Amino acid sequence: MKQWWSHNWRRFTVIGIPSLWFILFLFLPFLVVLKISLAEPIIASPPFTDLVYISKQTIHIVLSYANYLFIFTHSGFFVALWESIKIALITTILCAVVGYPMTYAIANSRPSIRPVLFMLVILPYWTSFLLRAYAWVTILQNNGLINHALMWLHITDQPIRMIYTNFSVYVGLLYGYLPYFILPLYASLLKLDRAYLEAASDLGCKPWKSFIKITLPLTWPGVMAGCLLVFIPAIGEVVIPQVLGGLNTMMIGNIVWEEFFVANNWCIAAALAVVMLIVLLLPIIWLQRIQRKAEAKS
Amino acid sequence: MMHEPTKIEPTKNEPIIEIKNVSKYFDDVTAVDQVSLTIHQGEFFSLLGGSGSGKTTLLRMLAGFELPDQGKIIIDGVDMTTMEPFHRPINMMFQSYALFPHMSVAANVAFGLKQEKLSKIEIKQRTDAALEMVQMADLGKRKPHQLSGGQRQRVALARCLAKRPKVVLLDEPLSALDKKLREQMQFELVDIQEKLGITFVMVTHDQAEAMTMSTRIAVMNNGWLEQIGTPSEIYEFPVNRFAANFIGSTNMFEAKVLENEADNVRLRSSEARCDFHIDHAIQASEKQTLWLAIRPEKMFIELEMPKDYDEKHPVNYLKGKVEDIAYLGGLSTYHVRLPSKKLVKATDFNIERKSNHPTWGDEVYLSWEPQNLMVLTS
Numbered sequence: 001m002k003q004w005w006s007h008n009w010r011r012f013t014v015i016g017i018p019s020l021w022f023i024l025f026l027f028l029p030f031l032v033v034l035k036i037s038l039a040e041p042i043i044a045s046p047p048f049t050d051l052v053y054i055s056k057q058t059i060h061i062v063l064s065y066a067n068y069l070f071i072f073t074h075s076g077f078f079v080a081l082w083e084s085i086k087i088a089l090i091t092t093i094l095c096a097v098v099g100y101p102m103t104y105a106i107a108n109s110r111p112s113i114r115p116v117l118f119m120l121v122i123l124p125y126w127t128s129f130l131l132r133a134y135a136w137v138t139i140l141q142n143n144g145l146i147n148h149a150l151m152w153l154h155i156t157d158q159p160i161r162m163i164y165t166n167f168s169v170y171v172g173l174l175y176g177y178l179p180y181f182i183l184p185l186y187a188s189l190l191k192l193d194r195a196y197l198e199a200a201s202d203l204g205c206k207p208w209k210s211f212i213k214i215t216l217p218l219t220w221p222g223v224m225a226g227c228l229l230v231f232i233p234a235i236g237e238v239v240i241p242q243v244l245g246g247l248n249t250m251m252i253g254n255i256v257w258e259e260f261f262v263a264n265n266w267c268i269a270a271a272l273a274v275v276m277l278i279v280l281l282l283p284i285i286w287l288q289r290i291q292r293k294a295e296a297k298s
Numbered sequence: 299m300m301h302e303p304t305k306i307e308p309t310k311n312e313p314i315i316e317i318k319n320v321s322k323y324f325d326d327v328t329a330v331d332q333v334s335l336t337i338h339q340g341e342f343f344s345l346l347g348g349s350g351s352g353k354t355t356l357l358r359m360l361a362g363f364e365l366p367d368q369g370k371i372i373i374d375g376v377d378m379t380t381m382e383p384f385h386r387p388i389n390m391m392f393q394s395y396a397l398f399p400h401m402s403v404a405a406n407v408a409f410g411l412k413q414e415k416l417s418k419i420e421i422k423q424r425t426d427a428a429l430e431m432v433q434m435a436d437l438g439k440r441k442p443h444q445l446s447g448g449q450r451q452r453v454a455l456a457r458c459l460a461k462r463p464k465v466v467l468l469d470e471p472l473s474a475l476d477k478k479l480r481e482q483m484q485f486e487l488v489d490i491q492e493k494l495g496i497t498f499v500m501v502t503h504d505q506a507e508a509m510t511m512s513t514r515i516a517v518m519n520n521g522w523l524e525q526i527g528t529p530s531e532i533y534e535f536p537v538n539r540f541a542a543n544f545i546g547s548t549n550m551f552e553a554k555v556l557e558n559e560a561d562n563v564r565l566r567s568s569e570a571r572c573d574f575h576i577d578h579a580i581q582a583s584e585k586q587t588l589w590l591a592i593r594p595e596k597m598f599i600e601l602e603m604p605k606d607y608d609e610k611h612p613v614n615y616l617k618g619k620v621e622d623i624a625y626l627g628g629l630s631t632y633h634v635r636l637p638s639k640k641l642v643k644a645t646d647f648n649i650e651r652k653s654n655h656p657t658w659g660d661e662v663y664l665s666w667e668p669q670n671l672m673v674l675t676s
Contacts, residue, residue: 195396198363201383202390203410203461213409217400 030277037270038063048267067271077255077272081279084252087166087241088234091173092181095230096223098174099181104215106182107189121182133172133243140168140244164246172240177233181226188222189215221294228287232280252276313372314339314465314497315360320369321521322355329355331521332369337465337514342491342498344508346544347518353501356518357467360499361390374464384413389458390467393474395450397442403453404429404438410461428460429453431490448479455487459494466491468500472507484510505545509533517541533593538676542591548672549597549642551590555582565590569640572612580673589674596670597644599632600663601656607663616642616664620656630655634662 005012039048040062052061071077106117124132139145140162147159162168192215200210216223238253245251252272259269315337322330330352337343345353358364359371362383371379378386389410397406407428411421429435432452442450451471458466471487472480488511491498502508508515509529517524517532517540525532525541536542539550553567553574563576567590574590582588607615621641622633627648634642644664646655656662 193394193396195392195394196398198361198383199390199392199396199398200409201363202361202386202388203457204384204413205409206384209413214398218398 033270033273035270036266037067037274038065039267040064040066041265041267046266047264064267067267068275070268071271071275077252080250080252080255081276083250084235084237087169087173087249087251088231088237090170091177091234092227092231094170094174095178095181096227099178099185099226100223102178103182103185103189107186118186121179125179129176130239130243133176133239136168136172136175136244137163140171163244166246166249168244169241169249172244173234173237176237176240177230180229180233184225184229185219185222188219188225192218221290224290225287228283231283235280236276312339313337314341314374315499316370316372317356317360318370318372320356320359320366320371322352322359322364323367328521330359330366333518333521333523334369335516335523335526337497337499340495340497342488342500342511342513344500344502344512344515345518346502346505346508346515348503348544350520351518352521353503353518354469355521357390357469357499357501360465361388361467362386387464388467389461389463389465390469391451391454391458391471393470395442395454395474397450397453397457399442401441402438403434403440403442403445406442406453407438407457407460410457414461424460424462428456431459432456432486447474447476448483451475451483455490459490459496463496465497465499468498470501470503473502473504480507487511509545517544519544534672536591536672536674539589539591539674542672542674546593547643548591548593550674551640553588553590555580555584555586555588558582558584569636569638570616571636571638572614572616574671575613576668576671576673582673582675586675591672591674592666592670594631594643594645595629596666597642598665599634599644599646599656600665601654601660602663604663604665614665614668618642618662618664620658620660620662623656623658632656632662634664 035051036048039051041047042049049062049064051063052059054060102121106114106121109117137144141147142159142161142163144163146162147156150156150160151158162171196214196218197210200214201207205213235251236253236256237251238257241249241251241254242257256269256272256276259265259272313336317333317335317337320330320333321328333352333356345356347353355364359366360373362378362381362385365380369379370377373386373388397403398409401409404425408421408425411424416424425438426435429438432455434449434452434456437445437449442453445453451474455471468487472483475483484507487498500508500511512529514526514528515532516526519540524544525537527535532541532545536545542548542550551567551570551574553565553570555563556566556573557564558580560579561577563578563580565574565576565588567574580588604615607617616634616636618634618636620632621635624631624633629645629647631643631645634644636642642664648655
């Protein structure tokens with residue numbers, strides 16, 4: 001044993017620390033959530049039953065699927081889930097459409113100003129997300145920056161309603177998630193060997209066509225990684241719809257929030273979280289497959 | 299490695315590339331400095347130089363990836379100085395090969411043809427023919443990462459040739475291959491070039507490679523063109539010290555002109571501690587300092603003192619001690635230390651299995667035919 005340890009401690013530590021992290025902060029909390037989702041709600045503190053208890057010298061294990069049944073029999077959850085997926089998808093597309101040209105411009109800028117431009121993308125994220133969401137309220141609201149500017153320029157004489165609509169939610173989500181798209185794409189654009197583009201040009205390919213035929217396919221893994229990094233957290237977004245959204249924007253994250261803090265029904269909230277996790281697992285597995293393929297190629 | 303007899307001299311002596319007084323600056327560095335040269339139709343032309351010599355920049359200006367700050371580049375009679383690379387009738391084989399990793403071998407070769415909007419049948423035929431030429435016809439479906447270095451190189455060449463360019467540019471084409479494959483590919487490249495009669499322009503830092511493959515070589519140094527000529531011209535008649543040193547190995551002596559008459563030229567070198575006697579006039583004034591160079595294989599090495607050796611004022615003889623011997627089987631290179639501490643190399647063929655060769659510490663006499671002495675004024 002002692003010999004084994006002295007031989008393997010390095011490997012054990014290297015694998016052990018992240019594993020411990022994973023168990024402590026991901027796996028155990030998930031087990032707790034899973035446990036709550038299988039309990040029944042009661043009026044107590046904590047507001048759910050124990051799964052395992054001993055009474056009359058017998059061990060009772062009670063697992064309830066009532067919460068899941070409740071979710072699957074109430075269309076409201078499906079609507080919210082569908083709404084979340086839709087909003088997350090549109091956000092992802094917006095991030096890709098805005099993010100690709102931005103990243104392309106940064107990656108192709110002069111090496112001396114490249115880190116500066118990159119910092120400009122990252123820098124705002126050093127302040128609180130909530131604060132920045134509220135900053136958007138002051139920009140988008142009826143007597144906010146944009147409406148003031150529009151009226152001052154006499155483009156409109158009445159404020160245009162932007163705040164508390166789907167529009168403001170998308171603006172907020174696009175703003176909030178853009179860096180998650182930019183980061184992996186930036187890496188793959190920088191990695192792209194310029195010789196490929198020179199070769200394409202040399203073989204008679206015009207620049208815009210080289211972009212379609214060479215740059216885009218070769219940075220596709222970066223685009224996909226960016227899309228999933230946006231899509232996955234965007235589905236569960238809580239802050240943006242709450243701060244910038246109207247009454248009709250109901251995302252699954254907000255429902256979980258309300259079940260927890262308003263209805264005090266932890267069990268339904270936990271069951272919702274588990275269902276969402278399973279739904280999100282699919283794109284994550286897909287992402288890993290894409291990345292593995294890309295690695296195998298290079 | 300010389301295979302002069304198979305080398306066809308350019309059939310047409312028409313210029314295909316004319317580089318006229320071209321300069322290129324990067325910030326305050328002069329990469330290419332007023333280079334003018336003409337490359338003829340059907341030549342295998344090499345740009346030879348060390349790193350920073352400007353050879354790659356010059357090649358990239360031919361391809362159109364860099365624009366000259368000065369001068370003109372005329373290709374096949376058309377001024378293409380500022381023409382976009384995708385309009386030039388030139389194709390380049392990149393040092394890294396730059397095969398598109400997401401496309402199959404056949405798709406890589408067809409890529410250039412698709413840009414010309416040819417019919418599908420013609421694209422297929424020309425792709426197959428190009429792959430056939432480099433013996434890669436069976437591997438058209440493979441992806442570049444499934445190929446060996448040599449195979450990648452062949453595909454890169456096929457991709458250039460399929461376009462039927464007027465000129466093929468090769469940027470250090472063989473540097474990524476191991477020695478044996480490199481030598482094989484040298485001959486294959488030359489064979490293909492001769493078969494097609496297309497002009498090849500190659501950049502290389504390897505003088506042996508340039509000598510083996512090229513019909514003509516341009517030696518570059520610090521952005522300057524030092525010399526242009528056939529391999530043997532550059533080896534036997536270098537125009538200056540740089541060319542003499544860069545190509546092959548050479549023994550160089552600084553010397554002063556003592557006498558310079560039509561049939562009697564005498565120079566004295568304190569480095570060599572001997573006088574040099576040449577039987578033809580040279581272009582130099584008296585007392586001028588110049589340099590005398592002799593190739594090691596043109597040095598005779600003897601153990602016995604020659605009869606006409608003058609101990610006090612040796613003429614056309616060097617005396618020294620053998621310090622090192624590089625025995626290469628077929629030949630040996632002797633490193634001889636002169637009394638002035640200068641090291642001189644002499645190569646001798648080992649014609650006999652057993653003979654009285656000099657050995658370490660031997661006192662030897664070195665001599666040469668006067669016509670093999672290269673006189674360099676710069």
